[in-house]
Amino acid sequence: MKAQPKASHFVDGDYIEDTAGEVIEVTYAYTGEVIAKLHAATPAVMEKAITSAVRAQKEWAALAPAERGRILNRAVAIIRARNDELAALETLDTGKPLQETLVADWPSGADSLEYFAGLAATLTGETMPLGGDFAYTLREPLGVCGGIGAWNYPSQIACWKAAPALSTGNAMVFKPSEVTPLGALKLAEIFIEAGVPAGVYNVVQGFGAVGAQLATDPRIAKVSLTGSVPTGAKVYAAAAPHMKHVTMELGGKSPLIVFEDASIKDAVGAAMLGNFYSSGQICSNGTRVFVHKSIKEQFLKELAERTAKIRMGDPMDMATDFGPLITKRQYEQVAGYLEKAKAEGARLVCGGTALDGQFVEPTVFADVKDDMSIACEEIFGPVMSVLDFETEDEVVARANDTQFGLAAGVFTRDLARAHRVVANLEAGTTWINAYNLTPVEMPFGPVKASGFGRENSRHAIEAYTQVKGVYVGLNPVDSPW
Numbered sequence: 001m002k003a004q005p006k007a008s009h010f011v012d013g014d015y016i017e018d019t020a021g022e023v024i025e026v027t028y029a030y031t032g033e034v035i036a037k038l039h040a041a042t043p044a045v046m047e048k049a050i051t052s053a054v055r056a057q058k059e060w061a062a063l064a065p066a067e068r069g070r071i072l073n074r075a076v077a078i079i080r081a082r083n084d085e086l087a088a089l090e091t092l093d094t095g096k097p098l099q100e101t102l103v104a105d106w107p108s109g110a111d112s113l114e115y116f117a118g119l120a121a122t123l124t125g126e127t128m129p130l131g132g133d134f135a136y137t138l139r140e141p142l143g144v145c146g147g148i149g150a151w152n153y154p155s156q157i158a159c160w161k162a163a164p165a166l167s168t169g170n171a172m173v174f175k176p177s178e179v180t181p182l183g184a185l186k187l188a189e190i191f192i193e194a195g196v197p198a199g200v201y202n203v204v205q206g207f208g209a210v211g212a213q214l215a216t217d218p219r220i221a222k223v224s225l226t227g228s229v230p231t232g233a234k235v236y237a238a239a240a241p242h243m244k245h246v247t248m249e250l251g252g253k254s255p256l257i258v259f260e261d262a263s264i265k266d267a268v269g270a271a272m273l274g275n276f277y278s279s280g281q282i283c284s285n286g287t288r289v290f291v292h293k294s295i296k297e298q299f300l301k302e303l304a305e306r307t308a309k310i311r312m313g314d315p316m317d318m319a320t321d322f323g324p325l326i327t328k329r330q331y332e333q334v335a336g337y338l339e340k341a342k343a344e345g346a347r348l349v350c351g352g353t354a355l356d357g358q359f360v361e362p363t364v365f366a367d368v369k370d371d372m373s374i375a376c377e378e379i380f381g382p383v384m385s386v387l388d389f390e391t392e393d394e395v396v397a398r399a400n401d402t403q404f405g406l407a408a409g410v411f412t413r414d415l416a417r418a419h420r421v422v423a424n425l426e427a428g429t430t431w432i433n434a435y436n437l438t439p440v441e442m443p444f445g446p447v448k449a450s451g452f453g454r455e456n457s458r459h460a461i462e463a464y465t466q467v468k469g470v471y472v473g474l475n476p477v478d479s480p481w
């Protein structure tokens with residue numbers, strides 16, 4: 001199977017190559033086959049990407065917002081028409097089952113582009129009457145924004161960053177994860193086909209060093225990163241000397257709390273979605289499942305029965321609903337946590353084995369204690385920790401006792417309790433009687449060490465624009481001199 005693009009980078013409206021850059025091998029996680037060979041961006045490629053973005057941004061920002069919206073909507077139509085082909089490429093890039101990539105990845109990206117295309121023409125300023133004089137505000141784009149992506153939802157991440165950035169008149173230089181570089185190139189191609197001017201959206205490939213250049217180059221006004229907490233700290237620090245705006249979508253260890261009055265069927269379904277979808281490689285996963293002691297055994301029984309029905313296998317087979325982990329390194333890391341959990345005394349309920357072909361069985365550990373490694377560290381694999389609790393105050397305190405604050409969920413039929421608990425949880429994105437649903441209408445983002453800023457919803461506009469205050473003097477100037 002081959003998925004070799006025309007060239008490594010997409011800059012100023014076309015594919016470009018510079019073979020002097022370090023080689024990036026793209027591997028299909030299911031077979032281990034190398035499906036494409038790319039090169040990291042050299043200084044010459046970076047220079048071309050940034051200068052073309054600086055030039056193109058002015059032209060793009062000068063268009064009427066409704067016109068930008070119309071162009072982005074053409075990209076939405078192209079993505080939807082080509083969803084099958086794009087989903088197959090996403091499966092090759094990530095190893096995620098086609099059953100998922102057909103409905104989750106590019107479709108969510110298209111939703112985001114459609115939402116922000118529609119919002120473009122609705123953004124307005126304010127006027128402040130001052131007694132004769134008045135003031136008004138202009139909402140302006142930041143300029144050229146740098147985007148840096150993670151490997152778990154590569155095309156969705158590319159779209160989620162491009163949509164609010166481009167709709168508000170910014171240009172973007174995007175660096176996908178070196179593990180999954182293919183989808184963003186397609187997005188760049190589609191933008192050109194839709195009529196986005198050359199240079200407005202550029203894709204450069206590379207490892208961390210290329211991302212670091214986006215964080216430090218003074219011509220880039222903002223950096224939006226989706227990645228791990230340690231990388232986020234580095235990028236935030238690198239952006240500081242130029243006071244760049246940042247959006248940081250980082251890791252988590254999110255709690256999912258199941259009270260004794262919850263629908264066990266729904267809570268089990270949500271816990272499975274929040275731990276096993278995309279083989280557990282989702283930042284907002286509810287990996288600490290707190291279950292009330294009185295329903296714990298019933299919950300675990302149903303969970304084990306339903307987990308046994310998960311079908312792992314060839315990701316291209318529509319019957320498969322669980323794929324391999326993305327890389328050998330990730331597989332080994334997750335396998336290491338299985339051993340750690342057993343050594344630290346967690347009770348294995350189901351799964352627990354790392355199989356051939358980078359597959360790790362969907363795994364549930366019960367009787368997990370708050371200080372065990374699997375309860376404290378982000379695993380980014382299909383390993384669920386079930387912890388017992390007895391009271392609401394106790395579970396809220398334990399749920400919040402972490403450096404992370406990305407997401408949280410509550411299952412209960414008591415509505416007053418649901419809203420009270422959610423209000424007390426330290427997380428940027430929360431769900432009541434649901435988990436991991438991220439519609440574009442709702443803000444998505446973190447608190448605490450999980451990062452800063454919001455993607456999706458009207459709030460993402462704040463992340464890609466700034467407000468200029470304009471004072472208009474209509475009275476004679478009152479001066480003491």
Ligand SMILES: NC(=O)C1=CN([C@@H]2O[C@H](COP(=O)(O)OP(=O)(O)OC[C@H]3O[C@@H](n4cnc5c(N)ncnc54)[C@H](O)[C@@H]3O)[C@@H](O)[C@H]2O)C=CC1
Nearest residue numbers: 149150151176177207208211212227228231249250251283
């Ligand atoms: N909050 C969110 O929305 C999401 C967060 N994530 C998080 O991402 C992580 C997994 O993704 P990975 O790709 O392994 O993360 P990572 O932090 O290793 O890499 C993320 C990106 O940053 C780049 N990078 C690495 N070092 C850099 C540096 N010094 N300067 C600039 N860029 C640099 C990488 O090349 C890659 O493109 C997990 O922690 C996960 O929780 C993943 C998806 C969504």
